[in-house]
Amino acid sequence: MPGRLKVQRPSPTTVSFTVSNAPQRSSSPAKILFGLQILLRAVLFSCVVSVGVALLRHIVFKGDSGRISWSAVWSSALGSKLCRFVDSYNPLAIAVVSAVVIYGVFRRGYTEESLLVIRGFGIQTSTSSSTYLSSAATRFIPTTQIQDIVIHEAFKGFEVRFYLAVIVEGEPDALVVFPHMLPKRDILEQVWRGSRRCLYDANAKS
Incomplete structure (x- = not known):
């Protein structure tokens, strides 16, 4: 461009x-598209953080700390699914993919x-x-x-x-x-x- x-x-x-x-964002469709891009970046970042926390649950995020009961989090329906997903893949592969996603989230693009x-x-x-x-x-x-x-x-x-x-x-x-x-x-x-x-x-x- x-x-x-x-x-x-x-x-x-x-x-x-x-x-x-x-890109210029003077028109309404362009502004809506820009808002959707921000929302997508926020969702991807939240997913990467969640996967990272689940990956380190046995080292850092275990038991109860402060106001968060991690044992209850990991035993919940969403927490258990996330743990099964993380445990089914190689930790190194997860780290590499997470790094690529993080770069894409924070990439300026112009x-x-x-x-x-x-x-x-x-x-x-x-x-x-x-x-x-x-x-x-x-x-x-x-x-x-x-x-x-x-x-x-x-x-x-x-x-x-x-x-x-x-x-x-x-x-x-x-x-x-x-x-x-x-x-x-x-x-x-x-x-x-x-x-x-x-x-x-x-x-x-x-």
Whole structure:
């Protein structure tokens, strides 16, 4: 899915460019589908937790602890079925499948990259992680180390791709902005003009 550009200007000296391929949820069917996805993730996570607790019932979750009577839980109809299900499979296989399901539950499913420009301070690049369990990868470059912001072109297979890069003082390689998304040239030109205007044009208006 091609990336879409979102521009925010919270102040005359600050501008944020975000490129994302997240699905749009403006229509009612899209919102309903998103709600069903969240519900499915919650159900799968609950199932994995239940299987994990049953798998460790002889080690950790046994007897009575606090307000929970684990012996009553495992002797119930649902608890006994869960125990029989867990005991019929290899514990290692259950652990592997549970890990895969957990990854799918917390997988983000889209990529979001941003460039924050603050006049007089510098720029910050950010790339979202592949899961909701970890934070985005960010890097801040002060204005004193920014030599230039340029648009380069490179070959990717048999295709010519354009990318936005920041030339940082003292570094042999340029810092590529939006390295995973690699948006189209018209988006890059808009970000290039807006970032340079914010950084170097003291008379620029929001």
